[in-house]
Amino acid sequence: MISEAVLPKGLDHASFTRAVAEYRAIVGEEHVIVDLERLVPYTKIMIPEDEGLHQASGAIAPDGVEQIRQILAVSTKYKIPLWTVSTGRNFGYGSAGPATPGQMILDLRRMNRIISVDPELCTILVEPGVTYRQLQDHLDANNYDMWLNFPSPGPIVGPVGNTLDRGVGYNRYGENMSHFCGMEVMLADGSLIQTGMGGVPGSKAWQCYRWGFGPWIDGLFTQSNLGIVTKMGFWLMPKPPAFRPIGIGLPTPQAAGKALDIMRRLRMNMVIENMVLGETTYPIAMKVKRSDIYQGEGAIPLHVLEEVRKKLGVPRFSAALTLYGTSEQLDVNEKIIRDAFAGLGEVNVFDPKGALEHVFRNQIGLPNLDEFGVYNFRGGGGSAWFALVLPLSGAEFVKSMDICRPIFEEFGFDYMGGLMVGPLARHAEHVMDLLFDRSDPEEMKRAYACFDKLLSVNVAAGYAPYRVNTAFMNKTAEAYGPAQRDLNRRLKNALDPHGILAPGKSGIFN
Numbered sequence: 001m002i003s004e005a006v007l008p009k010g011l012d013h014a015s016f017t018r019a020v021a022e023y024r025a026i027v028g029e030e031h032v033i034v035d036l037e038r039l040v041p042y043t044k045i046m047i048p049e050d051e052g053l054h055q056a057s058g059a060i061a062p063d064g065v066e067q068i069r070q071i072l073a074v075s076t077k078y079k080i081p082l083w084t085v086s087t088g089r090n091f092g093y094g095s096a097g098p099a100t101p102g103q104m105i106l107d108l109r110r111m112n113r114i115i116s117v118d119p120e121l122c123t124i125l126v127e128p129g130v131t132y133r134q135l136q137d138h139l140d141a142n143n144y145d146m147w148l149n150f151p152s153p154g155p156i157v158g159p160v161g162n163t164l165d166r167g168v169g170y171n172r173y174g175e176n177m178s179h180f181c182g183m184e185v186m187l188a189d190g191s192l193i194q195t196g197m198g199g200v201p202g203s204k205a206w207q208c209y210r211w212g213f214g215p216w217i218d219g220l221f222t223q224s225n226l227g228i229v230t231k232m233g234f235w236l237m238p239k240p241p242a243f244r245p246i247g248i249g250l251p252t253p254q255a256a257g258k259a260l261d262i263m264r265r266l267r268m269n270m271v272i273e274n275m276v277l278g279e280t281t282y283p284i285a286m287k288v289k290r291s292d293i294y295q296g297e298g299a300i301p302l303h304v305l306e307e308v309r310k311k312l313g314v315p316r317f318s319a320a321l322t323l324y325g326t327s328e329q330l331d332v333n334e335k336i337i338r339d340a341f342a343g344l345g346e347v348n349v350f351d352p353k354g355a356l357e358h359v360f361r362n363q364i365g366l367p368n369l370d371e372f373g374v375y376n377f378r379g380g381g382g383s384a385w386f387a388l389v390l391p392l393s394g395a396e397f398v399k400s401m402d403i404c405r406p407i408f409e410e411f412g413f414d415y416m417g418g419l420m421v422g423p424l425a426r427h428a429e430h431v432m433d434l435l436f437d438r439s440d441p442e443e444m445k446r447a448y449a450c451f452d453k454l455l456s457v458n459v460a461a462g463y464a465p466y467r468v469n470t471a472f473m474n475k476t477a478e479a480y481g482p483a484q485r486d487l488n489r490r491l492k493n494a495l496d497p498h499g500i501l502a503p504g505k506s507g508i509f510n
């Protein structure tokens with residue numbers, strides 16, 4: 001069945017049916033889905049907007065670059081846009097759904113070959129459909145001593161999609177953009193390029209040196225709609241001889257701010273290599289139901305949360321970091337950390353369990369789905385990440401909480417935020433999960449308005465998200481100013497004049 005409501009813009013039913021037949025001739029009948037029921041995995045979203053606004057016309061799953069080239073030719077002929085996903089689990093940012101309705105999902109899950117692994121240089125080259133679970137199994141089967149840097153939904157998502165949306169992991173490599181190396185990209189006209197050293201015939205250093213020669217173009221293919229990435233290289237972390245998780249409990253926002261300033265200095269000097277710090281409401285929400293701790297109106301009051309924390313024995317804020325190295329190195333670095341925190345009376349250092357146990361598992365290379373527990377807290381399947389970039393300072397973090405928390409409360413939602421510290425500690429991402437009930441239309445509206453206000457108030461104060469869900473891509477692109485938007489449009493017109501690739505991604509249109 002093909003629903004009229006989801007036909008690509010400007011295409012009649014008969015033309016779409018012909019296009020579908022041509023797609024099927026390329027990839028096989030079963031790999032083109034237009035039946036609304038079978039499309040559900042591609043249309044189920046968590047963000048606060050109606051599914052109809054992100055309804056795909058269908059999904060098509062190629063098995064290689066030659067098939068993609070032929071799909072592009074059909075799409076160009078019929079002017080059918082393609083929304084590319086790798087493993088398609090961009091939960092809280094729009095899942096697999098397109099930014100605008102009427103696009104075909106180009107699902108690269110079948111392209112899931114691990115092309116090469118170099119256990120000496122700790123590099124890999126993979127196709128987009130490869131998941132972290134698959135990679136972990138491959139490392140285990142071959143006794144490779146390397147760790148993966150996965151995001152919280154680790155087992156079921158993959159490095160290509162996560163990195164192309166500039167996602168973050170938790171071991172010493174953190175931000176995935178900072179350790180990928182080399183891409184293969186197909187442009188809208190079917191030409192195929194290898195970035196970095198990859199253009200050199202028989203290149204021996206494609207996965208070793210990221211910058212190649214001349215302008216560095218890889219960034220153009222992240223959070224964008226200028227190409228389809230078909231291969232990507234990554235550096236993996238060598239398994240350390242020893243590691244030591246360290247948790248730090250902090251009683252107040254001010255103590256958390258002071259701790260952050262100490263951590264920045266330690267991170268800049270490479271005593272510590274990773275850190276997550278956040279209010280413990282989020283980890284508590286992974287374990288309890290909201291209705292069990294609060295039945296009143298509006299956001300959960302702070303005193304109620306305080307009682308819950310006391311009962312569970314967790315501090316108001318918690319930081320999690322893991323030291324890596326030899327045991328001698330760990331001893332030295334642990335002492336430096338202890339000394340650095342010695343003057344802070346209210347700081348309770350070293351609670352390796354604490355509230356952030358799930359973060360420790362991520363920091364030591366054990367893919368898990370623990371964090372999904374958070375969706376039982378409020379129920380209703382709604383989630384939108386508000387991922388704000390801050391300069392890394394304690395005062396900025398405290399100020400950011402003072403800006404954002406009242407906005408959550410104004411709309412009756414609970415503030416659940418934490419900081420991910422960026423490479424070499426110049427910035428942090430203040431990531432907040434807006435949880436709401438998607439089955440309640442009034443709550444959906446409120447969640448949309450809450451997100452909208454978080455965005456506009458922060459932009460007015462000089463802050464912006466680094467990544468955003470498909471409902472807010474236009475508004476976020478506006479926040480970055482007309483000059484960037486204009487340049488993006490000019491690039492789009494030059495590389496994809498017919499607007500075939502993911503119109504609306506990051507607010508970019510022809």
Ligand SMILES: Cc1cc2nc3c(=O)[nH]c(=O)nc-3n(C[C@H](O)[C@H](O)[C@H](O)COP(=O)(O)OP(=O)(O)OC[C@H]3O[C@@H](n4cnc5c(N)ncnc54)[C@H](O)[C@@H]3O)c2cc1C
Pocket residue numbers: 084085086087088089090091092093095096108128150151152153156157158159160161162164165166167168169221223224227228229230371372374505
């Ligand atoms: C409980 C929970 C915790 C989370 N924690 C984290 C976290 O710690 N860190 C984090 O980063 N995220 C986190 N997320 C968000 C998200 O689920 C992950 O980022 C996930 O890795 C993204 O989905 P994916 O890997 O399947 O990417 P995809 O959905 O495949 O891709 C993401 C986007 O990248 C683009 N893209 C993908 N493939 C291509 C391609 N081949 N060519 C061109 N463009 C492409 C598309 O725009 C696509 O929409 C979390 C989500 C949940 C629900």
